[in-house]
Amino acid sequence: MEAAKAPVVMEGEKGESRKKKCRKTWHNGRGGPEEATKHRRLKVLVKKKMCGILAVLGCSDDSQAKRVRVLELSRRQVIFLSLKHRGPDWSGLYQHGDCYLAHQRLAIIDPASGDQPLFNEDKSIVVTVNGEIYNHEELRKKLAHHKFRTGSDCDVIAHLYEEYGEDFVDMLDGIFSFVLLDTRDNSFVVARDAIGVTSLYIGWGLDGSVWISSELKGLNDDCEHFESFPPGHLYSSKSGGFRRWYNPPWFSEAIPSVPYDPLVLRRAFENVRLMTCYPINT
Ligand SMILES: NC(=O)C[C@H](N)C(=O)O
Numbered sequence: 001m002e003a004a005k006a007p008v009v010m011e012g013e014k015g016e017s018r019k020k021k022c023r024k025t026w027h028n029g030r031g032g033p034e035e036a037t038k039h040r041r042l043k044v045l046v047k048k049k050m051c052g053i054l055a056v057l058g059c060s061d062d063s064q065a066k067r068v069r070v071l072e073l074s075r076r077q078v079i080f081l082s083l084k085h086r087g088p089d090w091s092g093l094y095q096h097g098d099c100y101l102a103h104q105r106l107a108i109i110d111p112a113s114g115d116q117p118l119f120n121e122d123k124s125i126v127v128t129v130n131g132e133i134y135n136h137e138e139l140r141k142k143l144a145h146h147k148f149r150t151g152s153d154c155d156v157i158a159h160l161y162e163e164y165g166e167d168f169v170d171m172l173d174g175i176f177s178f179v180l181l182d183t184r185d186n187s188f189v190v191a192r193d194a195i196g197v198t199s200l201y202i203g204w205g206l207d208g209s210v211w212i213s214s215e216l217k218g219l220n221d222d223c224e225h226f227e228s229f230p231p232g233h234l235y236s237s238k239s240g241g242f243r244r245w246y247n248p249p250w251f252s253e254a255i256p257s258v259p260y261d262p263l264v265l266r267r268a269f270e271n272v273r274l275m276t277c278y279p280i281n282t
Pocket of ligand 1: 107131
């Protein structure tokens with residue numbers, strides 16, 4: 001991968017307005033307002049974690065045709081069984097030489113300006129993320145001398161990398177999968193949340209390129225080999241492989257001291273966290 005003089009292209013397109021979509025859902029819903037509310041609540045839960053990311057890294061092709069192909073593959077992720085479950089409120093593509101980062105956004109936090117890919121201050125670090133970072137406000141406080149362009153919960157990622165390097169991943173509390181490109185040396189880091197709430201796949205092209213996608217349909221036509229990205233792991237191009245970032249102290253073979261109680265377990269599952277800029281009618 002050649003870092004010097006790599007052409008940088010950033011393009012994007014807004015999706016159908018969020019307001020219009022909500023109105024449509026309301027009118028299309030059968031039954032009374034109760035059913036519409038139930039439908040809306042379900043939609044929020046289904047969509048909660050569903051942006052689509054696609055990245056192609058080091059493919060030795062910086063042509064317009066490749067860019068069009070990456071965008072097309074990225075858009076494949078927004079249609080699933082005729083249900084648009086991955087946005088898009090925004091469709092963005094960033095290219096740096098032969099590295100491409102695409103994002104289909106379902107806007108949840110900062111819908112007005114949190115479009116992706118996102119950057120650090122001097123735009124040397126770029127990231128495409130699917131997920132929610134629950135502790136982003138706390139993390140921003142640790143980055144007091146950094147200037148943020150957006151209020152997106154995912155904006156902290158490029159800045160944390162700049163400040164702490166690859167080991168910042170275990171500072172994140174949330175559900176996420178992301179691809180981060182450091183254009184200063186064309187290295188990249190990919191990570192997936194602790195238990196794999198967000199989907200992520202990795203593939204390899206015949207040209208030696210690394211492909212990352214939220215859905216298999218972004219990879220299966222172009223990769224020689226692909227597999228599920230292991231939860232709780234990161235892939236670093238610098239070390240050339242996977243490494244487990246999620247190592248909680250309770251990750252051991254020891255027998256638990258607390259006896260199994262299905263009701264306690266059920267309550268824990270029911271206590272789902274939800275973070276959004278939109279009102280939820282419960
Ligand atoms: N929805 C996402 O996956 C990205 C980010 N949390 C947003 O609100 O846009």
